[in-house]
Amino acid sequence: MDMDSVSTGDNNTSSLLEAQSHVWHHAFNFVTSMSIKCAVQLGLPEAVGAHAGPISLPDLVSSLGLPPSKAPYLHRLLRLVAHSGFLSLHTKLNDVERYSLTPAGRFLLSDNPYNAGSLLLAVLDPVLTEPFHHMSAWFRSEKTTFSSTHGGKMAWEYMATDAVFSDLFNDAMARDSCMIAELVVKEGRSAFEGVGSLVDVAGGTGNMAKAVAKAFPGMSCTVLDLPHVVSGLEDGGNNVKYVAGDMFESIPAADAVLLKWIMHDWDDEKCVKILRKCRTAVTGEGKDGQVIIIDMVLGNQSLDEKLRGVQYAFDMEMMVSLTGKERSEEEFAKLFFDAGFSSYHINPILGTRALIQVYP
Ligand SMILES: C[S@@+](CC[C@H](N)C(=O)[O-])C[C@H]1O[C@@H](n2cnc3c(N)ncnc32)[C@H](O)[C@@H]1O
Numbered sequence: 639m640d641m642d643s644v645s646t647g648d649n650n651t652s653s654l655l656e657a658q659s660h661v662w663h664h665a666f667n668f669v670t671s672m673s674i675k676c677a678v679q680l681g682l683p684e685a686v687g688a689h690a691g692p693i694s695l696p697d698l699v700s701s702l703g704l705p706p707s708k709a710p711y712l713h714r715l716l717r718l719v720a721h722s723g724f725l726s727l728h729t730k731l732n733d734v735e736r737y738s739l740t741p742a743g744r745f746l747l748s749d750n751p752y753n754a755g756s757l758l759l760a761v762l763d764p765v766l767t768e769p770f771h772h773m774s775a776w777f778r779s780e781k782t783t784f785s786s787t788h789g790g791k792m793a794w795e796y797m798a799t800d801a802v803f804s805d806l807f808n809d810a811m812a813r814d815s816c817m818i819a820e821l822v823v824k825e826g827r828s829a830f831e832g833v834g835s836l837v838d839v840a841g842g843t844g845n846m847a848k849a850v851a852k853a854f855p856g857m858s859c860t861v862l863d864l865p866h867v868v869s870g871l872e873d874g875g876n877n878v879k880y881v882a883g884d885m886f887e888s889i890p891a892a893d894a895v896l897l898k899w900i901m902h903d904w905d906d907e908k909c910v911k912i913l914r915k916c917r918t919a920v921t922g923e924g925k926d927g928q929v930i931i932i933d934m935v936l937g938n939q940s941l942d943e944k945l946r947g948v949q950y951a952f953d954m955e956m957m958v959s960l961t962g963k964e965r966s967e968e969e970f971a972k973l974f975f976d977a978g979f980s981s982y983h984i985n986p987i988l989g990t991r992a993l994i995q996v997y998p
């Protein structure tokens with residue numbers, strides 16, 4: 639929209655209405671998000687996906703086990719979910735509206751290994767939405783980091799006390815790792831070639847390490863994460879093992895360490911601490927290894943408007959929920975050099991994210 643015409647006082651009818659709609663669009667964005675969340679919670683993607691061909695409203699009501707009186711309300715939900723790109727609407731057969739899943743809709747299926755519904759549910763959980771109500775108060779305060787606390791507990795400490803949210807979050811991370819691992823093995827294979835041992839630092843429940851280990855059977859992989867995340871997890875095959883520990887204390891020695899979605903969780907000081915530990919891990923025992931980072935790099939790729947908006951939204955999430963941030967190449971370079979590394983290479987192969995190789 640032409641915002642200049644509004645600010646320069648071009649008050650013709652269409653500019654005024656356009657400007658008002660622009661505000662409404664953003665004010666009501668959360669209604670769209672919450673409606674998609676409701677659809678996921680109802681099991682709507684599964685019901686649509688399981689039907690042989692596009693499904694009608696009455697069939698959906700019955701397969702979701704909803705009272706028939708809810709049909710007109712479900713119709714309204716479906717209209718918004720379809721408009722948002724998760725369902726396709728088919729009206730050809732006897733003028734009856736029927737729905738099927740779009741590619742984005744299939745990402746909401748719980749049995750899709752790449753499922754992004756868990757991330758959607760986690761991001762829209764009150765645990766993560768509540769702190770946003772306090773953002774303006776924080777801006778007015780003298781505090782330098784927002785970093786919301788949950789009942790006085792910081793992010794990862796809180797996770798250890800809320801098993802339901804922690805499981806949801808870990809599942810979201812694990813599903814993301816399934817897809818990223820496949821893309822990394824396909825598009826970024828060269829980064830892992832010749833690596834005999836790898837530590838996935840803060841590697842969650844180990845999906846990334848398992849996929850890398852499967853693609854490179856000669857590689858021995860270790861997943862390091864906090865005790866509440868890895869305790870009880872079985873070693874994932876011959877060449878994947880779990881280690882409970884604290885990455886700020888010690889990281890096992892390896893040819894390479896992987897930091898997927900870790901740097902953006904932390905402020906610069908903590909990132910340098912983690913990177914120094916990683917440097918020790920890949921240079922010990924006469925090694926000359928590398929650190930592989932998967933994270934967003936702001937301004938590095940020629941991303942479209944929508945994806946840049948996604949990056950800026952992630953940055954706000956990191957600011958509000960954790961002490962982290964999304965970084966530009968210059969900001970990453972400063973961290974690398976402050977931690978004693980000498981060079982790096984950014985491979986923009988993962989959409990909003992990139993694979994960065996950092997060398998001692
Ligand atoms: C955003 S998740 C990323 C998980 C995984 N790398 C992925 O992308 O799926 C961050 C992870 O950091 C772990 N973590 C937080 N503090 C840690 C610490 N001090 N030492 C080891 N792991 C830590 C959390 O438990 C969580 O699994």
Ligand SMILES: O=c1cc(-c2ccc(O)cc2)oc2c(O)c(O)ccc12
Nearest residue numbers: 761792793794796899903955959960
């Ligand atoms: O969307 C998120 C949210 C978090 C998060 C928020 C609050 C906590 O107490 C812990 C974690 O962390 C994320 C994250 O680390 C990530 O890589 C992507 C998304 C999110």
